[in-house]
Amino acid sequence: MAADLTSPDGVGLVSERVSERFGRADVLVHVAGGSHAPADGFAALDEAAWQDELALSSAGRPEA
Known part of the structure; x- marks a missing residue:
């Protein structure tokens, strides 16, 4: 499932589904996990991109 x-x-x-x-x-x-970060790594991320990376890679959405 995606x-x-x-x-x-x-x-x-x-x-x-579970x-x-x-x-x-x-x-x-x-x-x-994954990353949408540009080749310059985390230092090149703006605030919105940083939050997107955190949401996917570490935080997820625990409210389910």
Whole structure:
């Protein structure tokens, strides 16, 4: 399944699909990651890009 784990809708979709297939989830391990950073690395990121990277790579959306 493909879902945007940086958005509440994407997290909700994953939560629904996991519940449908497996029932209640006792543990969820976040292994999503990636980067949209330019070749110059983190120093080249503006604030919006920095927050986008954090949302995808480390924070995810825990409110599901």
